[in-house]
Amino acid sequence: MKYFVYLLSLTALLSTGFIAADTEQPLLNKAQLGQQLFFDTRLSANRSESCASCHAPQAGFADPRNNAAQGAVSLGDDGHSLGDRNAPTASYAMFSPDFQLTDEGVYKGGQFHDGRAKDLQEQAGGPPTNPIEMGMPSTAALMARLQEMPLYRKNFTALYGADIFAQPDQAYKAMTDSIAAFERTEEFAPFDSKYDRFLRGEYQLSPEEELGRTLFFSQQFTNCNQCHQLKASPRAKGETFSNYEYHNIGVPVNSVARAVNGVSPEYIDRGLLDNPAVSDPAQAGKFKVPTLRNVAVTGPYMHNGVFKDLRTVVLFYNKYNSRSRARQINPETGETWQAPEVDQNISLKELESGPALTDQRIDALVAFMKTLTDKRYEALLN
Numbered sequence: 001m002k003y004f005v006y007l008l009s010l011t012a013l014l015s016t017g018f019i020a021a022d023t024e025q026p027l028l029n030k031a032q033l034g035q036q037l038f039f040d041t042r043l044s045a046n047r048s049e050s051c052a053s054c055h056a057p058q059a060g061f062a063d064p065r066n067n068a069a070q071g072a073v074s075l076g077d078d079g080h081s082l083g084d085r086n087a088p089t090a091s092y093a094m095f096s097p098d099f100q101l102t103d104e105g106v107y108k109g110g111q112f113h114d115g116r117a118k119d120l121q122e123q124a125g126g127p128p129t130n131p132i133e134m135g136m137p138s139t140a141a142l143m144a145r146l147q148e149m150p151l152y153r154k155n156f157t158a159l160y161g162a163d164i165f166a167q168p169d170q171a172y173k174a175m176t177d178s179i180a181a182f183e184r185t186e187e188f189a190p191f192d193s194k195y196d197r198f199l200r201g202e203y204q205l206s207p208e209e210e211l212g213r214t215l216f217f218s219q220q221f222t223n224c225n226q227c228h229q230l231k232a233s234p235r236a237k238g239e240t241f242s243n244y245e246y247h248n249i250g251v252p253v254n255s256v257a258r259a260v261n262g263v264s265p266e267y268i269d270r271g272l273l274d275n276p277a278v279s280d281p282a283q284a285g286k287f288k289v290p291t292l293r294n295v296a297v298t299g300p301y302m303h304n305g306v307f308k309d310l311r312t313v314v315l316f317y318n319k320y321n322s323r324s325r326a327r328q329i330n331p332e333t334g335e336t337w338q339a340p341e342v343d344q345n346i347s348l349k350e351l352e353s354g355p356a357l358t359d360q361r362i363d364a365l366v367a368f369m370k371t372l373t374d375k376r377y378e379a380l381l382n
């Protein structure tokens with residue numbers, strides 16, 4: 001709540017400041033400037049979208065808007081373009097390490113589902129000039145627009161140098177630097193979910209949540225923590241529920257999105273292999289392991305939003321482990337699970353290492369994932 005009050009007052013302060021001269025503008029730090037930019041629709045061609053349109057702070061910093069693709073992918077500023085990937089939460093994104101190939105030969109970290117941005121700053125440079133997202137014709141056009149604002153004139157020059165606007169590319173970098181600074185604030189990572197409160201001894205998990213926690217962290221009962229655990233100890237503070245590595249878990253094409261977004265149903269999203277820094281065909285079909293923080297309030301799921309329900313995701317994993325006929329059915333379509341979009345490089349070693357799960361255990365895993373919801377979103381769970 002505090003966050004929203006702060007945000008409202010800052011917005012009010014800034015909008016009244018808008019009419020005043022440069023000298024009367026408030027002096028902001030980088031994160032505050034980044035906050036102003038994150039919510040500013042001037043970053044999009046028709047002034048209809050800000051970062052927050054697709055990463056709404058009231059909705060787990062994901063895109064809560066419905067559309068012709070049933071919200072699986074996002075609508076752009078032009079009012080008709082739809083993307084081909086689901087907007088991930090920007091919460092806890094700061095913990096993904098810089099994109100890298102480790103000494104063990106494993107790709108890790110970065111931003112976007114395919115890690116093509118090294119870090120948050122590089123990521124923030126993508127959407128404004130992406131034609132199907134914010135649609136600005138050029139970085140220079142956006143910088144000219146920002147310069148119209150006394151608030152930006154004052155604070156860009158105060159933070160990045162008097163002649164920062166002389167070079168639009170430098171000014172654009174300054175903009176992304178500020179946005180990244182905002183995304184590294186506590187607002188994006190309050191660590192105050194039931195799970196965090198449980199770790200601090202302030203909340204007692206229900207028997208079902210506790211069962212889910214045990215299952216999640218035990219490789220005897222599930223395989224989840226082989227990919228969705230960062231820290232060595234399952235009780236470590238600051239767990240983000242991703243090791244930031246890349247896997248192909250066999251997610252199918254989202255044909256509902258493809259039917260309306262103009263992308264051919266034959267097109268193959270190769271994930272990590274579509275990252276310009278990667279050319280090894282063994283990476284095709286792999287996507288970054290997403291954080292499970294706030295996952296219960298940021299559906300639909302997977303890089304293309306193909307699953308609506310969290311329970312479906314757990315059932316999807318269990319198709320690899322269960323021989324029961326019923327477990328081969330996707331409850332959202334009533335049909336057998338569709339074939340993977342990329343049928344190679346599937347992490348079968350990890351995926352097939354889990355046992356079949358009873359309904360009770362599936363529900364418990366869902367209940368556990370709900371405990372990863374930050375306090376301010378708990379009301380959205382019902």
Ligand code: HEC
Nearest residue numbers: 050051054074085086087088090093111112113124127133
């Ligand atoms: C039109 C919707 C849209 C807008 C506007 C938008 N994003 Fe995104 N965002 C997405 C989608 C979709 C992805 C995933 C794209 C991909 O992986 O190829 C994404 C990915 C991200 C990620 C990566 C998270 C992760 O875990 O990899 C961050 C951080 C992010 N956006 C922040 C921003 C910021 C900052 C802005 C404003 C400058 C912004 N977004 C504007 C839709 C949007």
Ligand code: HEC
Nearest residue numbers: 223224227247251287288289290301302303313317347350
């Ligand atoms: C082999 C590594 C691996 C294992 C094991 C694994 N996951 Fe995942 N998980 C991923 C990857 C990679 C994705 C994203 C795939 C994509 O978008 O195509 C993902 C996506 C998800 C999502 C969707 C998140 C979102 O925001 O869209 C949930 C929920 C999830 N996993 C939960 C689990 C649970 C619960 C288990 C254990 C039953 C588990 N995972 C086991 C790698 C793994």
